[in-house]
Amino acid sequence: MLVVDDDEGIRMRHPAVKVLYMSGYTDNAIIHRGVLMEGTAFLRKPYTVEALARKVKEVLDAR
Template structure:
């Protein structure tokens, strides 16, 4: 996630590690030239269209979960939350439209396992995964099959709004 943030700002990250010597991490952020003005940030980026659907958010980090819930509710969605997969399955609403789950979670059940079980309970449920790991890493490690919907962390509000709307508007289907 830190690497993604650094790259989004136009910076660089250097990591050096040696056995018995430790690890050094250097973060380089772009600076403004002497006397240069900062580029103004638009007052409002196009956030995209929200909706009235019901979303189940499964995220083990309380800060991320609360932030995500706040953003989705601001877009008009109804939101139910869970800290982990077991809690999500126990509380899975009858009228849920979208399962938005982290891929890597503690507790023995990952996001893919959760999605598979949730689809058994709620056929037609749409699934959106999120992770700080790259899509390639998740595919290589077998944590996700190819072709699933994934929103990489960190993401901006307009990216969240667009991806959620895209997944909700797509026809439902089983995990590939």
């Protein structure tokens, strides 16, 4: 079982943190459950090493 802090809670405590969520659920399902704010970086499983590397670079390069 995975326990995830909500996106807003993480950003409130650590505003500069970069977050990338990964899940087998679709991003729409997770956003509708209120776990992630819209625009939060998300990678749906399964993913390739290349897709993970691209997404990590995208997150780190974002301001």
